[in-house]
Amino acid sequence: MSELLVGxxxxxxxxxxxxxxxERARELGDSLVVVHxxxxxxxxxxxxEDNEQRPARRAAEIAAATTxxxxxxxxxxxxxxxxxxxxxxHGDPVDTLIEIARSRGSAQIxxxxxxxxxxxxxxxxxxxxxxxxxxxxxxxxxx
Amino acid sequence: MSxxxxxxxxxxxxxxxxxxxxxxxxxxxxxFYSVTILGADVSLIVLWLIGAAIFFTIWFGxxxxxxxxxxxxxxxxxxxxxxxxxxxxHFQALATAVSGxxxxxxxxGVAVAISLGGPGATFWMIVAGxxxxxxxxAECTLGVMYRRRHADGSVSGGPMYYLRDGVAKVSGNARxxxxxxxxxxxxxxxxxxxxxxxxxxxxxxxxxxxVTGGADSPFADINWVxxxxxxxxxxxxxxxxxxxxxxxxxxxxxxxxxxYVAACLIVIGGSIGQVPSAFGEIVSSAFSPASVGGGFLxxxxxxxxxxxxxxxxxxxxxxxxxxxxxxxxxxxxxxxAMLEPLIDTIIICTMTALTIVITGAWQDExxxxxxxxxxxxxxxESVIPWFPNVLALAVVLFAFSTMISWSYYGMKATGYLFxxxxxxxxxxKVIFCVFIVIGAALSLKPVIxxxxxxxxxxxxxxxxxxxxxxxxxxxxxRRHLGKVESGEFAxxx
Numbered sequence: 001m002s003e004l005l006v007g008x009x010x011x012x013x014x015x016x017x018x019x020x021x022x023e024r025a026r027e028l029g030d031s032l033v034v035v036h037x038x039x040x041x042x043x044x045x046x047x048x049e050d051n052e053q054r055p056a057r058r059a060a061e062i063a064a065a066t067t068x069x070x071x072x073x074x075x076x077x078x079x080x081x082x083x084x085x086x087x088x089x090h091g092d093p094v095d096t097l098i099e100i101a102r103s104r105g106s107a108q109i110x111x112x113x114x115x116x117x118x119x120x121x122x123x124x125x126x127x128x129x130x131x132x133x134x135x136x137x138x139x140x141x142x143x
Numbered sequence: 144m145s146x147x148x149x150x151x152x153x154x155x156x157x158x159x160x161x162x163x164x165x166x167x168x169x170x171x172x173x174x175f176y177s178v179t180i181l182g183a184d185v186s187l188i189v190l191w192l193i194g195a196a197i198f199f200t201i202w203f204g205x206x207x208x209x210x211x212x213x214x215x216x217x218x219x220x221x222x223x224x225x226x227x228x229x230x231x232x233h234f235q236a237l238a239t240a241v242s243g244x245x246x247x248x249x250x251x252g253v254a255v256a257i258s259l260g261g262p263g264a265t266f267w268m269i270v271a272g273x274x275x276x277x278x279x280x281a282e283c284t285l286g287v288m289y290r291r292r293h294a295d296g297s298v299s300g301g302p303m304y305y306l307r308d309g310v311a312k313v314s315g316n317a318r319x320x321x322x323x324x325x326x327x328x329x330x331x332x333x334x335x336x337x338x339x340x341x342x343x344x345x346x347x348x349x350x351x352x353x354v355t356g357g358a359d360s361p362f363a364d365i366n367w368v369x370x371x372x373x374x375x376x377x378x379x380x381x382x383x384x385x386x387x388x389x390x391x392x393x394x395x396x397x398x399x400x401x402x403y404v405a406a407c408l409i410v411i412g413g414s415i416g417q418v419p420s421a422f423g424e425i426v427s428s429a430f431s432p433a434s435v436g437g438g439f440l441x442x443x444x445x446x447x448x449x450x451x452x453x454x455x456x457x458x459x460x461x462x463x464x465x466x467x468x469x470x471x472x473x474x475x476x477x478x479x480a481m482l483e484p485l486i487d488t489i490i491i492c493t494m495t496a497l498t499i500v501i502t503g504a505w506q507d508e509x510x511x512x513x514x515x516x517x518x519x520x521x522x523x524e525s526v527i528p529w530f531p532n533v534l535a536l537a538v539v540l541f542a543f544s545t546m547i548s549w550s551y552y553g554m555k556a557t558g559y560l561f562x563x564x565x566x567x568x569x570x571x572k573v574i575f576c577v578f579i580v581i582g583a584a585l586s587l588k589p590v591i592x593x594x595x596x597x598x599x600x601x602x603x604x605x606x607x608x609x610x611x612x613x614x615x616x617x618x619x620x621r622r623h624l625g626k627v628e629s630g631e632f633a634x635x636x
Contacts, residue, residue: 042220042232045393047386048239048551051231051467056296058229090229099225 013112267446272488339549341582370583
């Protein structure tokens with residue numbers, strides 16, 4: 001049994017990606033891991049007070065993302081009896097998704113075609129397009 | 144603003160000076176008690192700091208050279224576990240501490256050193272910066288070793304905690320630990336009001352007045368008004384809780400630092416041929432008895448004093464900023480903190496010094512009489528005529544960010560003394576804002592005297608604690624290096 005990694009945020013496109021991955025997993029008898037990455041860089045500049053509060057804030061961010069993003073998405077798969085795991089991690093969304101897929105040995109990454117505004121997309125490219133370019137496993141982008 | 148009649152505001156600036164001057168003079172005479180050696184006034188507190196820096200350099204086996212690559216790898220995240228993402232990284236802790244130290248000390252402090260001690264003071268600043276890397280390493284390792292995790296999940300530390308808990312444990316004398324910690328906390332409140340506040344407000348105001356017409360500036364006689372604006376902005380953050388202002392500043396300051404360094408490089412690059420002779424002058428006048436009153440010892444003291452004021456090693460402030468880092472190995476933050484005097488003093492201060500020496504601005508009588516930021520500004524102006532305006536913006540932002548950092552240090556000290564009492568913290572914050580106005584209204588001399596005295600007084604208890612805990616901290620560093628050698632603490636990328 002292999003695992004499909006679904007990268008999600010709160011968007012409708014992410015929900016469609018989860019539905020697509022759930023369907024595939026059910027057909028193939030695979031499991032899912034629903035991943036949300038909270039954008040974060042170790043090279044940012046903070047105030048001393050931000051740093052002091054950081055451990056508590058990090059825990060709160062992970063808890064909020066779990067209850068508001070990954071668990072509702074995972075419920076879609078659980079409803080139809082697909083085995084599903086959830087994961088929330090801080091980092092660069094593209095690098096983190098690729099690294100999690102590598103470390104867990106995921107067979108495939110599934111993403112919704114969304115996430116960024118026009119300007120950001122024009123300058124940096126969208127998250128799905130960057131994952132497609134750099135991932136070492138097949139990537140499916142769901143419109 | 145030009146519509147102000149000037150009579151009342153002028154008297155406000157003067158009244159502040161009249162009352163504050165004698166207080167400042169008294170405090171300076173106590174903290175900077177000097178003895179005369181070979182005709183030079185040698186300040187004992189400066190010797191105290193440089194002595195500690197040299198001691199820890201030897202005690203740790205010259206880590207500045209032997210372990211610099213390890214420090215750089217830690218900052219680059221080469222040892223950071225992926226599961227710690229979202230916590231405070233080594234880089235973030237260093238950047239926060241650096242933004243508290245890089246400020247007017249690097250721009251105005253160097254100018255003060257050169258106007259008092261000639262170019263040779265730069266040499267001693269660099270020497271002091273090199274040794275200071277070791278004392279910074281000691282205090283920041285201890286900061287993490289004895290930090291506190293509060294009930295709400297927040298993490299804070301600093302000399303108050305390693306003095307109270309560490310000294311009590313090692314010496315077996317809880318009273319001594321408590322006394323040193325309380326003494327440090329009182330001095331830290333003073334330091335936050337002096338160097339972390341008044342000096343910043345004073346020099347930022349001086350630069351604003353300078354670029355808006357100098358003596359003809361509409362602000363020339365109403366410096367306190369600029370101070371009031373600063374006080375309102377700082378108050379909005381620390382009392383009003385508008386954190387976004389501080390966050391935006393924290394993001395802009397690194398760019399301004401980049402612009403400042405780039406401008407230094409433009410000035411230096413434009414006269415690249417003169418760099419060897421400028422260095423030659425810096426080195427030769429460092430040992431030249433004719434360079435300043437008191438001969439070479441006099442220059443040395445000026446250089447050491449300004450270096451210590453700029454990089455704050457041995458003062459204990461950075462230990463508060465570094466304590467929030469995510470690590471299970473306290474020594475790692477010591478290695479990272481070691482980079483602070485390197486960036487602050489050896490790189491940035493040297494850039495300022497070369498700019499001032501190469502342009503010959505320090506020989507211009509008028510500018511050197513003004514001293515401080517005005518001297519640095521005139522050095523830039525001689526090559527890039529419009530740069531003083533950019534410098535004014537940079538100075539304002541550096542001053543603001545340093546004030547925010549130091550208000551935090553002062554607040555932590557207040558919290559330690561008064562058991563995290565909200566009333567005490569509010570009172571401290573209001574006093575902090577009042578001191579911004581006082582700092583802006585005063586002339587440079589009493590401000591720099593008071594600022595130095597307050598900042599340096601923090602080192603009395605801190606360095607005693609560092610000596611008591613010297614064995615503890617060296618064991619911790621050796622334990623860490625052993626783990627690195629055995630591969631137990633290994634690179635992850």
